[in-house]
Each structure stands twice: as structure tokens, then as C-alpha cells.
Amino acid sequence: MKDMVATEVTLEEVTAFLWAEADLLDARDYDAWLALWTDDGHYVIPIEKNATDFANTLNIAYDDKAMRKMRVERFQAGFSISSAPPADSVRTVSRIVIDKVEGEVITVRAAQHVIEDKFGRQRAFAANVEWALVVTENGLMIRDKVVRLLNSDGTLTSISYLF
């Protein structure tokens, strides 16, 4: 991967990366997930359907590097009753589209379905997810990830894992 050039990254390579990320999240291997990120971007779950100015709108999550780390520490420390234990999750990522490639940045979007299970009941979340992936000497990394839940501005339930 050392001499990777963004314009030469294939859909298959992007898909493999997103599936590997999904696998880490379902396994709750959050330390490995944090290591996928560059230092500068945000993990965002907006409320408003068409929001783009995330800093100036209220979000469900708007995490820079420090907040991502704190979020993971909270999940791992065992003191959060909602995540000790969390709901189990199974997700699929599909309908992957590379929207554009500019310099080292690949803009990708996909459909994601997550089913969670806790207390003997299951809940489903569907989302359009957007990534800004960066080609680095260590391979693909995530700069930004925006999870647009289908019912983001509706009534949700508490969520004890990451999308």
C-alpha cells in the first residue's frame, strides 16, 4: 500500500476497508477503530437531514479526536450502565459509491443497516453514511465520517455503541 495513489484506489479496496471498519465496530474493537482515523476530522451524527455546517448545528455526535477517545474510554471503563453490557450489534454496509477523488481524499458513501439486541428486543437503524478517506503511507484512513440516520430528526432510542 506504500505507494498508493488515490485515483488508483479501486472500489474493491474501498469496500474491503469499509467492511473491515464495520467488522471492528460490531466486535467493539474500539482501539483498533480509533487507529483508523487521521487527527483532524470529525465523527458526526447530525440531527437535521441536510445539515452540512455541523459546528453550527446541534448533532447527536460531533466528535473530534479528543471526543472520540473519550467516547471509547467511556464504553471501555465499565461504569456506564448502558454499555455494561451494551447492546449487541450486527451491521451490513452496502451500495458503496465513490463520489469523487481529489488529491489524497476519496469521498465515499454507502447504505448501512444496524440491528441491535438487548433485553430480548431488537431495534433497527438504517443510515446513509459518508466517509472522507485519505490515502496515507499506511493505507486508507478515515478523516471524516458522517452517519445520516434515516430517522435522525425523529424520536430515537438510546444507543450504546458506534455506527
Place this chain on the structure above:
Amino acid sequence: MSLDEFPSGPVDTDQLMKGDRVATAMYEDPAIFDAEMDKIFGKCWNWVGHESEVPGKGNFKLSWVGQQPIIISRDRKGELHVLVNRCRHRAASVCEIKKGKTSSFQCPYHGWGYALNGDLRAIPYTEGYSADFDKANYGLKKLRVETFEGMIFATFDWDAEPLEDFLGNAKPWIRLFMKQGGGFPIKALGEHQFKVPMNWKVQLENTTDAYHFPIVHKSFLQSLDGEALDTFSFMEDDDGYVEDLGNGHSVMVMMPELIDLDDDPDAPIPERFAELAETLRKDYDEAQVKRIVRAVGGCGFNLNLFPNAACSLSFFRILRPVSVNETEIRHIALGMEGGPEAANQMRMRLHEHFQGPMGFGSPDDAEVWERVQRGSAGAGELDVMVNRGLGLEKEGENGLPIGDVSAETGMRSAYKMWKKVMDQ
């Protein structure tokens, strides 16, 4: 014990609310829930919205009173109306857009058109009705509406006491709460909405429950730095308190130094706000910077307003009963209308940190509330205890009890009002 073993029929409030405890059926019995929808949500003043959600002429917002869908609208004269979202013809909802601007509401079924004040303006093919059909009798059902400090309340009871009498001792606390505009009008910036499988009174109790904070929110506290952590040390301090304000309202003061944000204007700027203060100094003098920074941090109390609202530290917490074991919660973030962008951004980031479906606090609240509902399915003959602090309370200036910060004084206040209203 299963649900169908609970007694049904007329609600015997003496058996349900016993002062220092309440019967398990209060969380479990659908017949009690139905009576509450009629007597509490059908008659009391309910919080329905904030004026900033319908700022201009023609603005509307959908909301609820209990289980009933309503529209808050502002007509062409700027007057507020609260209308049941149900066509007077064959009951279809006349609006399904959450908020926006319009000149009228038109039923999609047969085209009946209503003005912003609910009056029936036009119906298609009027020749199908006889001459004695009078449109004046078929406006959208209207609720009585009054406002206080920007908060909009409505009631189905046209004979209810004036809103200000109902709010009573809560009024000065509402005025204090609104000081977190920092000199700017308060504005709703957005909201988190989530539902929890619990009875609505589990939520009503929680806003006046400091006892759970260090337990349930340990993981939130662990994410704070030392200085912010000091702010939340109210269970170790001995100056916080809960005061019964009458009519089911109560206030839980967690940080007495943050009751009145205009007090102590020369207090140093906390380290965690230093960067914000530096940004603000480009546009504001030092006194304004201090005032805005202090406002950004929010107030030091939760004001619980019976039956469905709370002014909680820095946001509105609104509950909506859906069924006996399902409740929807709104956490409305507040900011400064026309205020500095950096200050409003910080307000939103602080809100996101704790609140909402993925905050560091709310999911843990939701978990324990659901656990209350799951647990109360067992041993229905046992009561739910709200006796903490009894025998240790003092009498306040209003002649009502004041307990220490973790006392269940506020819950007893709410249940006292519950009984009073249910007995009417």
C-alpha cells in the same frame, strides 16, 4: 404479578399515593394512565413549546399535549394559537410538517382549509351542505394558551386558573433560568428526541433526583477535567437543596453559586472557558465577556414543572406520555439569539456531551429508567419509595418543605399534586 392482576376500575388515589411511597400500579396500570391523560394532561397547563420555535407571523410547530397532537401557530397579527391537529370533518391530521411557515392549514382528505387561528375558512363543494351549516362551528379545536418568559403553555381547560397562578413560586426560578441568555434572548438551538420504555412519572421523578447522579453518571463525570468535576460535586457538598414550590413544581439546587448568573460578575473565568473568552474579547468588552461565559456554563439548578417540563441546568427537558410504559423525551438545547457564534457552538457541544441518544449521560439515564419499568413488573404488592429526606426537611419561605440536595422532596411534591389533580 402480571398487569391484569392490578385492580382496575375507578382510581383510588389513597391506595396509590401514600405520601412517602407510591404503589407499583402507578407505573403499570393502563387504567391509571387513561385517567391521567384525562385529568392531568387533559386539564393542567402543559408546556408545549418555546416562542423561538414559532418566531414570526405564519410560523407553526407541531407538538403534543399528552397523547393529543397539536399545532402551535402564530397568526398574521403575531398572536399564538394552540390547535388540535385534527380536521373537524372526518378527523384527518391537517399538518404533518414538523415546523415551518404557512398561510393556512388544508386537510388533505377533502380539502377543508383552516386559518392560522384555527377558523374554518373554506370547504370544497359547499352545495353538498344544507343552508344551516355554519363554518363558524367547525374551526380546529382550540386550547387556551398563555406564555411566561418565552415558554408557551396550553390547556384544554378553559376554566383553569391563569398560567401565572399555576406556576406560582416557580416564576422567580424561571426568570433566573432565562438569565443564561447572557443578555440576549433565549433561543431553541435544536433538540434531541428519544423514547424509553417507561411510565412518564419515572421521568417526572428523575429531574428532581440528585441521588442518582454520581452513580448513573459516573462515566460522564470521569470524562470531565478537575475543574468541571468540582461543579458536579454536589453530593459531597452540603449546600445544595431541593425545595417544594407547590402545585407539584420543585427546584433542585445543585450549584448554589450558579443560582443567579448576575451575582458575582467579577468571578474569574474558569480555565475550561479561557479559549472561548479569548475569542469573545475580539467583539465584546470584558464585562460582557464574563457575562456571556458565565451564561454559557448554564444555571446550577433543575426546575421541575408539573406535569411535563423541566428547566434543567441549561436546557428544556420535556416529557410526553405515549402509553403506560412508553415515554418520549425531548432535550431542547438553548442558546443566545443574535449572540456570539462561538458561545452558541460551545453551548451545543456541552449539550451533545451529556444529552441525547448518544450523549455521555442520557443513555445511562434511559437504561435505569427502563430498568425501573422492567423491575416493577415484579412484586407488584411492594411500593416505590420516595421517602428519602423525610424527617430531615426544613420549612422554606413559602411554608413548604426543603430537603438536602438528594432528598426526594421534589418527587413528593409532584405526587402530592398528582393526587390533588386526580381527585378533582
